[in-house]
Amino acid sequence: MQKGKRDSRLSALPDDILVNILDRLNVRDAARTSILSRQWTQLCAKLSRLIISAPHFLPHGVRYTDISDDELVRINVAAAQATESILTHRNPGEHTIRLLSTTFYLRDDVPISIGRAVGHAMVTHLVENAKFSVMTGKYDIMDIDDDDLVTGARKFMSFFDACPNAFGGLTALDLENLRFGESDISNVLITCKWLKHLRLFNCDSGDDGSALQVEHAHLSELSIVQCKLAIVELNWLSQLTRLFFEGWLRYQDPLLIGHVPLLEVVSLANIALSYNKMVKLSEFLSGTSIRVLKLGFNSEKIWVQPECRTQCLASVFCQLRFVNLFHLPEGYDLTWTMNVLEAAPLLKELYMTVWDHVCDMEMDEEKRKEGSYSENKGVEWDSTAADFQHHSLVTLVIFGFESEDCFVSYVRRVLVAAVNLEDVFLYSTLQCRSCRDMKKLVRYPWTKRQRISLKKRLTTGIESFAIFHYGEMRPGHLAKRVYPKCSMLEEKKVFV
Structure with a gap:
């Protein structure tokens, strides 16, 4: 045609x-x-969906992490102009805006112009969901000093004070690289009375002994990542269903959970040093009954203390359906994870990733000693306590599997315990773009003959109807591995 x-x-x-x-x-x-x-x-x-992001105005092929300061100013202004133009050309009240999401940098007067345009739209249009993603233009935490944090927070609070209408109607807020004053976050939460999603990345209050107290009537998802806060207190969050708490300073009660009756999804991740206290999940998550749990270890020391099945631990895990153990260090016994299986009788899916991801690890031996990194990353659990039967587990997924004894013995333990196990997916070691060219000997059953031999090692003397899967990754497995069944307000920010 x-x-x-x-x-x-x-x-x-x-x-x-x-x-x-x-x-x-x-x-x-x-x-x-x-x-x-x-x-x-x-x-x-x-x-109905207006997603306006400054990085979308970059030339094709340019990464948003590599732009110059002049280019940053240009695309920031372009985002502001697009926001104002689009919103002013809409007929007031005629069509509902189901999502109004803007991503921009804290530069010049751009945030205020965007905030006022969004605030006016909230007055003249029906806006169901509105989101601000506020960026500072710096992406490596090591390159961000105290002055950057203080300056960023000062600019943000000026923006916040100038746009009360916009913040009063926000449902999602994403902040990074800010050092708040003592009452700043509390004021933000009070003003953003309809807020459902809050993400804080590399934010603090300038005092290692500071506490973040969170109370809100509508907040359903809270993400606190790499924030230098001594303690986070979830005092009263009646609608909170998802919590992401990654990278905390101290191990003596870094998280206090108060009234969170609807909490279902919890993601915890940290780098444990040699002197850090082990975390007991029965205490850490006391008072909750979660359904989805992700534990991340950044290829370093296991910071979870395996526990016998106590009444408190059983209460926390009684509704657990999905567990994701992320970046477990290579070469260490996995038997301790059986205590999670034992304490969670309704668990259906168990995912784990065993991976020494060198791009994210401190590899210099001298720096590891200076930083008190642990030489022994493993943890022991009394294997005699692993004599139990589990009737709910149907899927076991292991990323980074190798034909080593530690893996084989672990899978055999799961086969014995999980009497109704249906599928076992064994994937090879993962690689990112940065470490793809690093040569590493991987003992993975690539050939049919190797897989037949491995299956004999896995199943000899065990009655199990589980089907073993190798090779190509199944759709959805990688997504579950990275994001533990969390729903976001909009698509994840990934710019090329």
């Missing part, structure tokens, strides 16, 4: 279908369709 006829057939579709198509694009790409005809120009004013 000729190009003109193809365009005509597309334009002949009902407006609601065309709007649905445009809603799947970012705002910059959707706006380009307005040059096709007057009809397409009007369609852009009906979009």
